Amino acid sequence: MDSLNNLESAIRIHPALLVYFYNDACAPCQALRPKVTEMVSAGFPKMELVFINTAGHPEIAANYGIFSAPTLLVFFEGKETIRESKYISIPDLQQRIDRYYRMVTGEE
Numbered sequence: 001m002d003s004l005n006n007l008e009s010a011i012r013i014h015p016a017l018l019v020y021f022y023n024d025a026c027a028p029c030q031a032l033r034p035k036v037t038e039m040v041s042a043g044f045p046k047m048e049l050v051f052i053n054t055a056g057h058p059e060i061a062a063n064y065g066i067f068s069a070p071t072l073l074v075f076f077e078g079k080e081t082i083r084e085s086k087y088i089s090i091p092d093l094q095q096r097i098d099r100y101y102r103m104v105t106g107e108e
Helices: 004-013 027-043 058-063 090-105
Strands: 016-022 048-053 071-076 079-085
Touching: 004 016, 004 048, 004 058, 016 027, 016 090, 027 048, 027 090, 071 090, 079 090
Parallel strands: 016 048
Antiparallel strands: 016 071, 071 079
16 A cells, blocks of 8 residues: 555455565564454455555555554445554454454355
């Protein structure tokens, strides 16, 4: 994602969207990224996943109040529903997403 307008458009268009804010100098960001990618592709096929480098796009991070990396924002039907930062448990995150995801997508 390369601009605030593109992100806002993606939030409006996609009923389920996970935004992954990272920084190239952040080791936890690098370690968590494949786990989040796998979680979304395996468990939430109708969810869009976008990555935003906070160092390259500080204006986007600032607009969403992102002060640390990694930070994940999950949007359902255009509303921020989940926000997780720093120490993120994939099983806990997956469980939290699953509840909303089923309601929005109608998947079982």
